[in-house]
Amino acid sequence: MFTGIVEVLGKLKRREKRSTMNQLVISLGSKDFLMDVQLGDSILVNGICLTLIKFLKKEFTVEYMPETEKITTIPDWKPGKFLNLEKALRLNRGLDGHIVQGHIDGTGKVKSFVSKRNERILTVAADSNILRYIVQKGSVAIDGISLTIAEIRKTEFSVNIIKHTIENSNLKYLKPRQHVNIENDIIGKYIERFTL
Numbered sequence: 001m002f003t004g005i006v007e008v009l010g011k012l013k014r015r016e017k018r019s020t021m022n023q024l025v026i027s028l029g030s031k032d033f034l035m036d037v038q039l040g041d042s043i044l045v046n047g048i049c050l051t052l053i054k055f056l057k058k059e060f061t062v063e064y065m066p067e068t069e070k071i072t073t074i075p076d077w078k079p080g081k082f083l084n085l086e087k088a089l090r091l092n093r094g095l096d097g098h099i100v101q102g103h104i105d106g107t108g109k110v111k112s113f114v115s116k117r118n119e120r121i122l123t124v125a126a127d128s129n130i131l132r133y134i135v136q137k138g139s140v141a142i143d144g145i146s147l148t149i150a151e152i153r154k155t156e157f158s159v160n161i162i163k164h165t166i167e168n169s170n171l172k173y174l175k176p177r178q179h180v181n182i183e184n185d186i187i188g189k190y191i192e193r194f195t196l
Helices: 066-071 163-166 187-192
Strands: 008-016 022-029 042-045 047-056 061-065 082-087 106-114 119-125 139-142 147-151 156-162 177-183
Touching: 022 082, 042 061, 139 156, 156 163, 177 187
Parallel strands: none
Antiparallel strands: 008 022, 008 082, 022 061, 042 047, 042 082, 047 061, 106 119, 106 177, 119 156, 139 147, 139 177, 147 156
């Protein structure tokens, strides 16, 4: 489980194809992020929960299944891409964002990312299977960042993002028409399941 609060940015060093599992090698500017990790730990990488299989001082490797590649933005990732990183939630830390599992529901496409006073408004187009769980003032994770829904329309939704979040995540590199990973709030999905 994660909070959707980005701890540090990593940079994709390379993608490696294996027969059953694929791997991502990610470099870091500092070794501090890896100080308390262990093999087998979960790391949230741009919103995707991945398993740590190797790490050095300023670099680590995670693996993922082909199914993960099908439903996320991983196929678009090129070496040098900045990635939002968060370690799994520890009980001694507060829950600052919202409950994020790292199980991507699908992807959306950036329609616009415009400035307005002291914030920026990010509008994302998404399929109905994503939009059905989007609620006004509810939570959503975009590329692993916990954000609050500001507006919902028929084929898209918007979130307002403060300067601090932009400066401390890879949102500063976001471009129109780029695809992003989306994870809906788990609470809505459970409620729907229990009322069937």
